[in-house]
Amino acid sequence: MAFKLPKLNYEYNALEPHIDARTMEIHHSKHHAGYTNNLNNAIAGTEFENKSIEEILTTPNLPTAIRNNGGGCYNHYLFWEILTPNTNNPSDEFLNLITDNFGGLSSMKEEFGKAAATRFGSGWAWLCAKEGKLSICSTANQDNPLMEGGCGGTPILGLDVWEHAYYLNYQNRRPDYIKAFWEIVNWEVVEAKHQASL
Numbered sequence: 724m725a726f727k728l729p730k731l732n733y734e735y736n737a738l739e740p741h742i743d744a745r746t747m748e749i750h751h752s753k754h755h756a757g758y759t760n761n762l763n764n765a766i767a768g769t770e771f772e773n774k775s776i777e778e779i780l781t782t783p784n785l786p787t788a789i790r791n792n793g794g795g796c797y798n799h800y801l802f803w804e805i806l807t808p809n810t811n812n813p814s815d816e817f818l819n820l821i822t823d824n825f826g827g828l829s830s831m832k833e834e835f836g837k838a839a840a841t842r843f844g845s846g847w848a849w850l851c852a853k854e855g856k857l858s859i860c861s862t863a864n865q866d867n868p869l870m871e872g873g874c875g876g877t878p879i880l881g882l883d884v885w886e887h888a889y890y891l892n893y894q895n896r897r898p899d900y901i902k903a904f905w906e907i908v909n910w911e912v913v914e915a916k917h918q919a920s921l
């Protein structure tokens with residue numbers, strides 16, 4: 724079973740003005756499609772061929788092509804899922820959990836934004852769940868928390884800070900992109916991912 728490029732639940736222009744249509748189109752149809760094709764080629768005929776993406780990514784000593792393209796697939800699956808043109812609010816229960824772990828939603832956003840802004844070069848910022856607790860980290864390239872060397876938590880919210888994710892609209896203003904991200908987060912999906920991690 725080869726991995727497939729997922730269909731988005733919204734149009735390429737639906738996240739404007741926060742993420743522009745051209746960026747979404749290139750990001751999904753070129754970058755994510757590239758990771759998907761390259762992963763399928765890299766696992767063909769190997770022990771990874773019929774494994775889930777999670778099984779692949781949690782394997783130690785992954786070959787570089789599988790690590791990079793497998794991460795690229797998983798990370799973008801998650802990213803498209805947690806975005807929405809119709810943002811919603813975290814439930815009271817989830818807000819309480821955020822407050823318990825970070826002191827409040829704005830403190831959590833600040834810490835997450837710092838992780839995203841200070842990730843040098845290409846990578847991702849993550850909100851992770853582990854044993855009922857939440858934490859924030861960032862990873863380089865297409866690495867993620869599930870991989871060897873990661874924090875070991877389950878990613879429930881992720882922000883792509885590769886330049887391909889924002890450069891057409893924001894150029895060098897990564898902090899503006901990070902700020903805009905909060906306007907298009909689908910908290911229902913984030914919470915569902917948290918529930919699934921328990």
Ligand SMILES: [Fe+2]
Pocket residue numbers: 750754799883885887888
């Ligand atoms: Fe990306």
